[in-house]
Amino acid sequence: MPSEASSDRRGRQKLDRETVNTLVVFGLSIVLIVCSRFISPALGSWSQVLTVLILASFLIILSFGQGLVILIGGLDLSIPALITLGGVLTTTWVGTSDAGVWYMLPAILAICALVGAVSGIGIVWLKVPPFIMTMATSIVVASVALGYTSGTPRGGSPSALLWLMKAWFLGVPVVIYFTLAFILFGWLLQNFTALGRRLRALGTNRNAALIAGVGVNRLELVPYAVSAACAGFVGMMLVGYSNGATLRMGDSYMLPSIAAVVIGGSSILGGSGTFIGTVGGAILLTTLGTMISAIGLSEGWRTIIEGGIIVGALLVLRGEFLTHIGNRMLTRGK
Amino acid sequence: MSAIAANPAPRRSPFWRAVISGTGIVALIYVLLYALYAFWQPDALSVYTFTDLVNNSTPLALAAAGETLVVISRGFDLSVAGVVSLTNVLMAVYPLDGPGGALVSLLMCCAIGAVVGMINGILVARLGLQTIAATLGTMIVCQGLALVILDAPGGMVADFVTYTLTDTLFGVVPIAGLFLVAAIVLWLAFRRTNTGIGLYAIGADEQSARFSGVAVSGVRITAFVGAGILYGVAGFMLSAQTATGNPTAGTPFLMLTFAAVALGGTPLSGGRGSLVGSILGAGTLMLLQKVLFSGGVSSFYTGIFQGFVLVLAIVFGNTVARLLRKDDAR
Amino acid sequence: MSTDETRLAVRIAKIAKSYGPTVALDSVSIDLRPGEVHALLGENGAGKSTLVKILSGVVKPDSGSMSILGSPYTPHGIVDARTQGVATAFQELSLLPNLSIAENLMLPKMPRGMLGLASHRSAMAAAGRILSDYGLAHFDPDTPVGVLSLSDCQRLEIVRAFTHAAKLLILDEPTAALADVEWLFELVRRQKTLQTAILYISHRLGEVRTLCSRATILRNGRSIGTVELSGASDENIFEMMVGRSARETINALPKTGEAAPVALGVKGLSGGILSDVSFDVRQGEIVGIAALEGQGQRDLFRTLIGLAKARGGSVEIDGVRAQISSPGAALHFGNGLAYLPEDRKSEGILAGLTTASNMVLPIISRVGRSGIVWPAGERRAARETAAVVDLQERYLHFKIDELSGGNQQKALLARVIMTGARTLLLFDPTRGVDVGTKQSIYEAIRKFAADGGSVLFYSSELPELVHLAHRCIVLYGGRIFAEYQGDAIDEQTIVGALIGHARGAKTGVAA
Incomplete structure (x- = not known):
C-alpha cells in the first residue's frame, strides 16, 4: 500500500458531483423557460411557469419513489399501472360522494403500497430481477383494473382532491405548497434519516451493508412499497386534476419517472443521488415537454427526445462509473 | 469460479445431459401440453x-x-x-x-x-x-x-x-x-x-x-x-x-421474451442456456395461452395470466439452473 | 548483474502505475535471465498483482519500459502477450466453469474442422495431448471445469500458462490450492531447461528456496532489491519485505484469568468444510486462528456471524444459546457479536459514503436527533472511536474510497468497536495494510481486550498470531488440529501444525 500522503491526497472537494449536477439541471430549466419566450410569447409567463410546476408536481412525487428504487439498484416499471389503480379505486370507491374520504384515501394508498411490497417480495425471495418482477406486477394490476371496470372507469373526483388540485392560496395553487412540503420531506428522508442512509448503503453494496448489520431483505421491500404508494397518490392527484380516471392515465409517466432520476444525477447502478437533483430533473423534463407541445412536435418526437436524454445523461454520468471500475480493478490487483 | 465442487460429480452420458438440460425439460413440457390440448380439442x-x-x-x-x-x-x-x-x-x-x-x-x-x-x-x-x-x-x-x-x-x-x-x-x-x-x-x-x-x-x-x-x-x-x-x-x-x-x-414482446427465455432453461444470470430452449419456451407460452383461453376465460384477465406465467417461468428457470449447476449442461 | 541486455531474457525497468490518486507501482525494476526461476516477494498490497497484470498485458503501465531478449515488449492485450511468449497462471484462476477442459485450454481460438467451425474432435485430441504432456493424462478433456476440485483447477490454470510461455512464464501463487506441489516443481525444472524465464510469486519461503535462485523484493510499489537466495537468511528477506525487523515488535501479553466468563462458546460446530469444531473465547481474551488457505476458517467466521448455515453444533454468546441468522441479528445476542469481513472492498466499505457514515452505519438509529441524521452528528459520534484506532479526525468527512487501504481498515475496525458488541470476529484484520497501520490496529485490539472484550481473529501472517494472540488454534482440513497457549505460540511450531504435520515436515502441502 502506498504511503498515506500519496493516497489520501484527494481530500474533500468543495462541490461534489451531485451538487454540480443539481445546479446544472436547475440552471438548464431556467434557461429553457427564458428561451421559450422566443418560441411563443405565452410561454415563460408567470402563469405558464405555475402550469409547468403543477405538471411537474406529478413527476416529482413519482420520481421520489422511482428514485428510492433506483437508489437500491432496482427499477420500477409498475408505476403506470399503480397510477391507474390509485385513480380507478378513488373514483369507484369514493367518487364524488366523498363517502369516508378521510379513511378511504389512506386505505387505497395502503393497498398500493401492499402491491409494491409484493413486487419487493418477488425480487428478494423469488430472486426475480427487479425490472421483470415490476413488469409482471404491472401487467397483473392493469389486467385487474381492466376487469374490475369492464374497460370504462366510472365516477368523478372527491372534493378534497379537487381542492388540492384546483384551489389557490395567496396567488399560488395549493398543490405547489403541497409539493414543496413533499420535496422537503423527501429530501430529508433520503439524505438525512437512518432509513435513507441504510437504503443508500444497501444500494452501494448489498453485501457490505448486510455485514454492517443492516437488515437488507426487509429493507429492500421499502422502496418498492413507497414507489407504489407515490404512484397511487399521483393517480389520486390526476383524478382531482381531470375529475375522473382512465385506464391509460399513467402510461405517459413511466419513462419520465426514470429519466428524471437519471438526469438528476443518480447512478442507475444505485447508491448515489439526491432527491433535490431528481426534482430538478423532473422540472427540466416537464419544461421541455411543454416546449415540445408548444412547437407542435408529435408524441413520437417527444419520446425520441426523452430516450435521447436518458442515454445522454447516462453517458455524462459514466465518468464517475469508470473511476468506480478503476478502483475496483485496483483492489483486485492488491 | 463460484461453482467448484470438492469432488468431481459423476459424469453423465451426452444423451442424458441433453434430456435433463433446460431445453430437454421445456421440450417435454411442450409435448405434454400439446397432448393435453389434443385430448381436449381433437x-x-x-x-x-x-x-x-x-x-x-x-x-x-x-x-x-x-x-x-x-x-x-x-x-x-x-x-x-x-x-x-x-x-x-x-x-x-x-x-x-x-x-x-x-x-x-x-x-x-x-x-x-x-x-x-x-x-x-x-x-x-x-x-x-x-x-x-x-x-x-x-x-x-x-x-x-x-x-x-x-x-x-x-x-x-x-x-x-x-x-x-x-x-x-x-x-x-x-x-x-x-x-x-x-x-x-x-x-x-x-x-x-x-x-x-x-x-x-x-x-x-x-x-x-x-x-x-x-x-x-x-x-x-x-x-x-x-x-x-x-x-x-x-x-x-x-x-x-x-x-x-x-x-x-x-410492447407485449418485452415481457413475453423474458418469460420464454427463462422457461427455455436459460438462467438470467448468464453463461448458460440455449437458443433452442427459448424457441420452445416461446412455443410453450403461446400453447399455454391457447389451452387456457380456449375455455373462454375473459380476455380482460389475460394480463393476470401473463404476469403469473412470467414470474413462475423465472422461478422455474432459477430452480432448473440450481439443479443443473453441478452437472454442467450448456 | 549483467549489463549486457541481450543476455537477459526479460528486463523490467522503472515500471510505474497509478489508479487515480492511488499509486499501485512506484518504480519496479527486475532482470530475469533465460532459464532462471526468479522469485517475487512482498507483503499483500506491495504491488505484486499489478506487476503481474502489466507483464500479462492486461494493464498498461504509466511509465517505464520492458524488453524481452533485447527487443521492446509492449503487449496490447493478453493474446498479444502470449504470441510474444509471455503467459501467466493467475492467482484468482481465469478458467470458465461452464466450458470444458478442452475449451478452456484452447481459448480464445478453437481448432477448426469442417466448414471452418470449431471441431470438437480435434479440440479433444489437442487438449488430450497437452494434458498427457503435463502429467494430467487422467483428466478427460470433455469434463466441464465447474466440476473440478479447486486443486485440479489450479493445475489446469498452470498447464494452460505453460503451453503458451516460450520466453516468460509467470506463476502467481501457484501452490495456493495445489495438492501435489512436486508435480509443479517437476514441470518448472523441465521448463527451465527450455531457457524460459520464470517469475515465481509465492509467500511460502520454503518453496521459493527450493525452486528459485534469486528473489526480488517489492515493498510499497517499489522493487527494494534483488538477492541471491543462497546468501540471504529468512530474517534478511523479511526485513526487506516489511522495512524493519519484525522481532522487535513482540509485546508482553497481558495475563488473562482462566476464571473469566466465556464470551463465545462453540460446541461441535459443523458447516461447509468445517466439522466438529469446539472452543471457547473468554472475556478479555484474544484467540487467534491459524490456517493455510481454505482450511475452514472462512466457514467458521461466516457461520458464527450468520452468513452461512451451520450443519450441526451450537454457539453460545455470553451464555445465551444463539441462533444467528444475520450479522444484524448477531449484534443483539448476549453482549453482541460484530464481524470485520475478509475483503475490505467487496464486503467492508461503502464507497461514496463518508468515513463517518461508514463507521456509524450499524448504530445509525442511535445517532439521529428526532429521526434526522446530520453529517456533523455522525462525525461527533465517530470521533471518539476514531481516536482509539488512530484514525485522524480530518478523514471523517472524506468519502471512504478516497482513503488509503490502511485508513479504510482502521475505519472498519472502528465500526465494529463502535457497535458496542463485546465479542469481535476479525478476519485477517491487517490484510494489505502498511506496518504503521498494523501497529495501530494491534493497539486497538489489545485495548479492546484489556477492557474486557473478547476477540477471535484469523490471520494469514504468522508473526501477527505470535504477537497478538493469547491462544492460538490451528485449523486443518476443517478441524481443530492443534491449540497453543501463551509462550507455546511460536512460528516454527505453528508452521508445522499448519500443514497437518509435526515440525519439519515437507513444506507447502495444502489439502
Whole structure:
C-alpha cells in the first residue's frame, strides 16, 4: 500500500458531483423557460411557469419513489399501472360522494403500497430481477383494473382532491405548497434519516451493508412499497386534476419517472443521488415537454427526445462509473 | 469460479445431459401440453391448427432467440420492444409486394435490427453503460421513431408477405417454421465458432474470459447485433401475421421474451442456456395461452395470466439452473 | 548483474502505475535471465498483482519500459502477450466453469474442422495431448471445469500458462490450492531447461528456496532489491519485505484469568468444510486462528456471524444459546457479536459514503436527533472511536474510497468497536495494510481486550498470531488440529501444525 500522503491526497472537494449536477439541471430549466419566450410569447409567463410546476408536481412525487428504487439498484416499471389503480379505486370507491374520504384515501394508498411490497417480495425471495418482477406486477394490476371496470372507469373526483388540485392560496395553487412540503420531506428522508442512509448503503453494496448489520431483505421491500404508494397518490392527484380516471392515465409517466432520476444525477447502478437533483430533473423534463407541445412536435418526437436524454445523461454520468471500475480493478490487483 | 465442487460429480452420458438440460425439460413440457390440448380439442392434431400455432409463435420465438444471445452473455436487452414496433410500422407504411419486395423488406428489417444492436453493443461494451439502461434508452428512441412513422394503428402489409409467410410448403410444413429452423441451424453453427464459445465465456465470468484471451467487447457487440437482427426478423414475421401496423406492437414482446427465455432453461444470470430452449419456451407460452383461453376465460384477465406465467417461468428457470449447476449442461 | 541486455531474457525497468490518486507501482525494476526461476516477494498490497497484470498485458503501465531478449515488449492485450511468449497462471484462476477442459485450454481460438467451425474432435485430441504432456493424462478433456476440485483447477490454470510461455512464464501463487506441489516443481525444472524465464510469486519461503535462485523484493510499489537466495537468511528477506525487523515488535501479553466468563462458546460446530469444531473465547481474551488457505476458517467466521448455515453444533454468546441468522441479528445476542469481513472492498466499505457514515452505519438509529441524521452528528459520534484506532479526525468527512487501504481498515475496525458488541470476529484484520497501520490496529485490539472484550481473529501472517494472540488454534482440513497457549505460540511450531504435520515436515502441502 502506498504511503498515506500519496493516497489520501484527494481530500474533500468543495462541490461534489451531485451538487454540480443539481445546479446544472436547475440552471438548464431556467434557461429553457427564458428561451421559450422566443418560441411563443405565452410561454415563460408567470402563469405558464405555475402550469409547468403543477405538471411537474406529478413527476416529482413519482420520481421520489422511482428514485428510492433506483437508489437500491432496482427499477420500477409498475408505476403506470399503480397510477391507474390509485385513480380507478378513488373514483369507484369514493367518487364524488366523498363517502369516508378521510379513511378511504389512506386505505387505497395502503393497498398500493401492499402491491409494491409484493413486487419487493418477488425480487428478494423469488430472486426475480427487479425490472421483470415490476413488469409482471404491472401487467397483473392493469389486467385487474381492466376487469374490475369492464374497460370504462366510472365516477368523478372527491372534493378534497379537487381542492388540492384546483384551489389557490395567496396567488399560488395549493398543490405547489403541497409539493414543496413533499420535496422537503423527501429530501430529508433520503439524505438525512437512518432509513435513507441504510437504503443508500444497501444500494452501494448489498453485501457490505448486510455485514454492517443492516437488515437488507426487509429493507429492500421499502422502496418498492413507497414507489407504489407515490404512484397511487399521483393517480389520486390526476383524478382531482381531470375529475375522473382512465385506464391509460399513467402510461405517459413511466419513462419520465426514470429519466428524471437519471438526469438528476443518480447512478442507475444505485447508491448515489439526491432527491433535490431528481426534482430538478423532473422540472427540466416537464419544461421541455411543454416546449415540445408548444412547437407542435408529435408524441413520437417527444419520446425520441426523452430516450435521447436518458442515454445522454447516462453517458455524462459514466465518468464517475469508470473511476468506480478503476478502483475496483485496483483492489483486485492488491 | 463460484461453482467448484470438492469432488468431481459423476459424469453423465451426452444423451442424458441433453434430456435433463433446460431445453430437454421445456421440450417435454411442450409435448405434454400439446397432448393435453389434443385430448381436449381433437382437431389440434390437424395441419391447420399446427400451422396456426407455429405462425402465432414464430415472432415471439425469434425475439426470444435474440434475447437469449444477450442473456447468455450476461445482459438484458429491452430494445426488443422498440425494434419489433419499428419494423412492424415500416412494413405497414412502406409495403413492397412480390417476392423481391418481401426480400427487400426482410433485409431492411434485419438492417434496422443490426443498427440498433450495434448501438446497444457500443453503448455497453465500449462506453460502459449497464445493459438495462442502454437498451432502455434505445427501446424508447425506437418506439418514438415508430410513433413518428405511424401515430396510430393502421397501414397495410404487402399481400405477398401476408399470404405466403403464413402458408405451408407442400401442404404440411409451415413456412414460418422454416424461419425457426434457419435460426436454429445458424445458432448451432454459431456456438461452434470462437465467438460462440466466447459468448458463454463472458457470460460466466467476464474477467476470466478476458484473462483467457477472449475479445470481450467484440463478442458482446456481436451478441447485441445478432439479437437485433433476430428482433428485426421477428418484426417481419409479426407483420405477416397481423397484416397491419401498430406503433406499440412490440410492447407485449418485452415481457413475453423474458418469460420464454427463462422457461427455455436459460438462467438470467448468464453463461448458460440455449437458443433452442427459448424457441420452445416461446412455443410453450403461446400453447399455454391457447389451452387456457380456449375455455373462454375473459380476455380482460389475460394480463393476470401473463404476469403469473412470467414470474413462475423465472422461478422455474432459477430452480432448473440450481439443479443443473453441478452437472454442467450448456 | 549483467549489463549486457541481450543476455537477459526479460528486463523490467522503472515500471510505474497509478489508479487515480492511488499509486499501485512506484518504480519496479527486475532482470530475469533465460532459464532462471526468479522469485517475487512482498507483503499483500506491495504491488505484486499489478506487476503481474502489466507483464500479462492486461494493464498498461504509466511509465517505464520492458524488453524481452533485447527487443521492446509492449503487449496490447493478453493474446498479444502470449504470441510474444509471455503467459501467466493467475492467482484468482481465469478458467470458465461452464466450458470444458478442452475449451478452456484452447481459448480464445478453437481448432477448426469442417466448414471452418470449431471441431470438437480435434479440440479433444489437442487438449488430450497437452494434458498427457503435463502429467494430467487422467483428466478427460470433455469434463466441464465447474466440476473440478479447486486443486485440479489450479493445475489446469498452470498447464494452460505453460503451453503458451516460450520466453516468460509467470506463476502467481501457484501452490495456493495445489495438492501435489512436486508435480509443479517437476514441470518448472523441465521448463527451465527450455531457457524460459520464470517469475515465481509465492509467500511460502520454503518453496521459493527450493525452486528459485534469486528473489526480488517489492515493498510499497517499489522493487527494494534483488538477492541471491543462497546468501540471504529468512530474517534478511523479511526485513526487506516489511522495512524493519519484525522481532522487535513482540509485546508482553497481558495475563488473562482462566476464571473469566466465556464470551463465545462453540460446541461441535459443523458447516461447509468445517466439522466438529469446539472452543471457547473468554472475556478479555484474544484467540487467534491459524490456517493455510481454505482450511475452514472462512466457514467458521461466516457461520458464527450468520452468513452461512451451520450443519450441526451450537454457539453460545455470553451464555445465551444463539441462533444467528444475520450479522444484524448477531449484534443483539448476549453482549453482541460484530464481524470485520475478509475483503475490505467487496464486503467492508461503502464507497461514496463518508468515513463517518461508514463507521456509524450499524448504530445509525442511535445517532439521529428526532429521526434526522446530520453529517456533523455522525462525525461527533465517530470521533471518539476514531481516536482509539488512530484514525485522524480530518478523514471523517472524506468519502471512504478516497482513503488509503490502511485508513479504510482502521475505519472498519472502528465500526465494529463502535457497535458496542463485546465479542469481535476479525478476519485477517491487517490484510494489505502498511506496518504503521498494523501497529495501530494491534493497539486497538489489545485495548479492546484489556477492557474486557473478547476477540477471535484469523490471520494469514504468522508473526501477527505470535504477537497478538493469547491462544492460538490451528485449523486443518476443517478441524481443530492443534491449540497453543501463551509462550507455546511460536512460528516454527505453528508452521508445522499448519500443514497437518509435526515440525519439519515437507513444506507447502495444502489439502
